[in-house]
Amino acid sequence: MPYFPEDFIFGVATASYQIEGAWNEDGKGESIWDRFAHTPGNIQDGTTGDVACDHYHRFEEDVALLKELGVDAYRFSISWPRIFPEGRGRVNEKGLDFYRSLTGKLQEAGIKPVVTLYHWDLPQKLQDKGGWESQETVEAFAEYARFLFQSFAKEVFLWITHNEPWVVSFVGHYEGRHAPGKRDFKSALQVSRNLLLSHGLAVQAFREEKTLGSIGITLNLTPVHPFSDSEEDILAAKRCDGYFNRWFLDPLFKGEFPEDMLLWYEKKGFALPQLSEEEKSLIAQPIDFLGINYYFRRVVGKGEGAIFEVEFFNPPQSEYTDMGWEIYPEGLYEIVKRVSEEYQPEDIYITENGIALPDQPDSKGRINDQKRIDYLRSHLLALHRAVDEGCPVSGYFVWSLMDNFEWGFGLSKRFGLVYVDYTTLQRIKKASFYWYQKVVKSKRVD
Numbered sequence: 127m128p129y130f131p132e133d134f135i136f137g138v139a140t141a142s143y144q145i146e147g148a149w150n151e152d153g154k155g156e157s158i159w160d161r162f163a164h165t166p167g168n169i170q171d172g173t174t175g176d177v178a179c180d181h182y183h184r185f186e187e188d189v190a191l192l193k194e195l196g197v198d199a200y201r202f203s204i205s206w207p208r209i210f211p212e213g214r215g216r217v218n219e220k221g222l223d224f225y226r227s228l229t230g231k232l233q234e235a236g237i238k239p240v241v242t243l244y245h246w247d248l249p250q251k252l253q254d255k256g257g258w259e260s261q262e263t264v265e266a267f268a269e270y271a272r273f274l275f276q277s278f279a280k281e282v283f284l285w286i287t288h289n290e291p292w293v294v295s296f297v298g299h300y301e302g303r304h305a306p307g308k309r310d311f312k313s314a315l316q317v318s319r320n321l322l323l324s325h326g327l328a329v330q331a332f333r334e335e336k337t338l339g340s341i342g343i344t345l346n347l348t349p350v351h352p353f354s355d356s357e358e359d360i361l362a363a364k365r366c367d368g369y370f371n372r373w374f375l376d377p378l379f380k381g382e383f384p385e386d387m388l389l390w391y392e393k394k395g396f397a398l399p400q401l402s403e404e405e406k407s408l409i410a411q412p413i414d415f416l417g418i419n420y421y422f423r424r425v426v427g428k429g430e431g432a433i434f435e436v437e438f439f440n441p442p443q444s445e446y447t448d449m450g451w452e453i454y455p456e457g458l459y460e461i462v463k464r465v466s467e468e469y470q471p472e473d474i475y476i477t478e479n480g481i482a483l484p485d486q487p488d489s490k491g492r493i494n495d496q497k498r499i500d501y502l503r504s505h506l507l508a509l510h511r512a513v514d515e516g517c518p519v520s521g522y523f524v525w526s527l528m529d530n531f532e533w534g535f536g537l538s539k540r541f542g543l544v545y546v547d548y549t550t551l552q553r554i555k556k557a558s559f560y561w562y563q564k565v566v567k568s569k570r571v572d
């Protein structure tokens with residue numbers, strides 16, 4: 127029976143725009159996700175995060191759920207425009223008070239706060255001046271980070287500068303499915319560079335402020351497998367690995383963008399200006415941990431057209447989630463092993479892993495999400511194998527504590543251990559809540 131180390135951290139994760147609601151209350155400024163979700167056609171089910179789980183007003187009830195779940199830590203993000211409504215300058219004290227109350231309740235419950243500084247809800251005022259394409263946003267982020275390090279100097283266990291810079295760069299600025307909804311590959315490359323620079327400035331500020339806790343960044347990483355062993359499919363998989371994984375791993379741990387990708391982009395007409403030596407060392411300065419969000423792998427082959435000339439495959443023998451993602455627990459073992467060996471991070475936390483299912487209460491109001499229990503069990507067993515083989519993994523966070531606003535899919539995708547009835551905002555603990563409660567308590571997966 128696999129036991130995790132006694133000091134292994136089990137937690138759950140959420141994000142501000144996805145759970146808080148109160149989108150324009152108590153002085154909060156507009157975010158790019160408020161604007162994006164309010165723009166007709168952007169959200170599949172036509173919903174918004176205006177109310178979401180109404181966590182802003184119900185956080186005490188939610189902390190009680192966390193306490194009942196028994197987690198060691200709780201990962202949440204701070205809404206930048208709730209602190210700085212214009213992005214920088216004037217502080218919104220009521221916004222700061224909310225997070226002070228939340229961290230205070232967590233500490234009373236004996237739960238370690240894990241804070242994501244940026245989980246996609248950029249102040250709209252900064253977007254109006256170029257957003258992440260602009261140096262001003264890089265500087266504003268450093269100020270925002272430093273202010274939070276000063277305001278929460280002792281309370282936070284882990285600080286995560288950015289959640290998934292790949293998604294911010296390429297889904298938000300190339301695919302256009304996320305805010306701000308741009309479809310411009312050159313912009314996406316510029317954004318990825320600025321996100322890394324802003325990460326470096328925030329780490330620098332963290333060290334200068336001598337803030338307690340640890341600091342890192344969270345990347346979404348996916349093993350990429352060639353559809354066949356043909357040379358062109360293997361090359362396609364290498365290109366995808368560069369696009370999805372090495373584009374951020376290399377600068378953060380090796381101080382350089384991957385050469386093969388720079389050449390490929392240049393060949394396609396997207397030359398990225400070289401990083402200066404100073405920028406390289408700023409981006410690659412040591413961090414205390416790497417956060418990994420893992421959900422699925424990708425299977426690719428040579429394709430026509432588009433920038434990457436790849437085609438994605440869905441292996442017919444696999445099972446898939448409500449998001450259409452392949453269930454592939456082995457991929458968590460693979461990515462942890464690969465990152466540990468190739469990039470040697472100080473420490474690793476799995477900052478997200480979870481599954482969307484079409485959960486609905488039965489006639490007795492219960493939700494038997496056995497498929498989620500099976501998913502979490504299989505991924506924890508895969509993770510345990512990597513830990514057993516010496517990979518430096520110190521914690522695991524389920525996405526998510528509760529059902530919430532799933533970006534372009536709105537409220538239609540449910541990832542929670544807790545069901546949310548969006549008409550009454552009632553929380554209903556699913557079967558997986560009780561299963562995970564046992565895992566957290568025993569540190570054992572059975």
Ligand SMILES: CO[C@H](O)c1c[n+]2c([nH]1)[C@H](O)[C@@H](O)[C@H](O)[C@H]2CO
Pocket residue numbers: 141144289290346347419420421478525532541
């Ligand atoms: C492609 O999967 C990504 O790694 C990923 C999946 N997820 C994420 N990133 C985000 O960090 C969360 O805000 C999402 O709610 C969550 C579920 O979709």
